[in-house]
Amino acid sequence: MTAEILNLLTLFLLGIAYLVIMSKFNIILTGKYMQEKNTAGYLLYAAVLIASAIYLVQTADIASESNRFFMRKGMYSSALLYSGIFFVLSFLCSMILTMSSFFVSSMLTIKSEKEELASNNIELAIMHAVILISLALITHQGFSTILTSYIPFPEMPY
Numbered sequence: 001m002t003a004e005i006l007n008l009l010t011l012f013l014l015g016i017a018y019l020v021i022m023s024k025f026n027i028i029l030t031g032k033y034m035q036e037k038n039t040a041g042y043l044l045y046a047a048v049l050i051a052s053a054i055y056l057v058q059t060a061d062i063a064s065e066s067n068r069f070f071m072r073k074g075m076y077s078s079a080l081l082y083s084g085i086f087f088v089l090s091f092l093c094s095m096i097l098t099m100s101s102f103f104v105s106s107m108l109t110i111k112s113e114k115e116e117l118a119s120n121n122i123e124l125a126i127m128h129a130v131i132l133i134s135l136a137l138i139t140h141q142g143f144s145t146i147l148t149s150y151i152p153f154p155e156m157p158y
Contacts, residue, residue: 003071010067010080011060014087018059022052022094029098040117040125047129051101051136052094058140059090059147066151086147093143094136101132 026048030041063083070079105128106113116124 003068006076007064007067007071007079010083011064014063014083015056015060018052018056018087018091021091022056023049025095026052026098038118038120040120040122043122043125043129044117047125047132048098050129051097051132052091054133054136054140055090055094055097055143058144059086062086062144062147062151065148069151069153082151089147090143093139097135097139098132101128101135104135105131 026045030045030048063086066082066086067079070076070082102113105124108127108131109116109124111124113124113128117128
């Protein structure tokens with residue numbers, strides 16, 4: 001029971017830290033569009049949070065498996081270390097994903113994306129949001145597979 005409570009507490013605290021840091025990054029990234037209280041900026045802000053939440057849910061699932069594995073063996077420090085590393089890697093991948101979505105959406109438009117978002121171009125913001133969320137849905141499973149491969153689960157004979 002203690003291991004499950006520690007697992008839940010670890011995931012809860014790391015999840016909150018992840019969301020706070022990602023929100024700060026998001027404000028830095030989209031802040032200039034939101035200063036003017038335009039809808040396009042808020043839409044882009046929400047899309048970044050949704051995409052990062054997709055990665056957060058996947059990472060929490062992997063970290064939970066890892067925590068259960070290590071905590072059953074009494075290796076609490078390893079559980080915390082792996083969880084922390086997984087959440088940091090998830091944050092970095094979310095940042096890369098967000099930045100790459102700007103690259104992809106700029107390739108699809110002739111006009112300057114920054115100027116169009118600043119002038120509240122809703123259509124461009126929706127397109128960008130769809131690209132960002134689609135990229136998150138496409139890549140989160142591969143990210144999960146990579147993270148899971150680093151957990152030293154015992155080999156299973158088949």
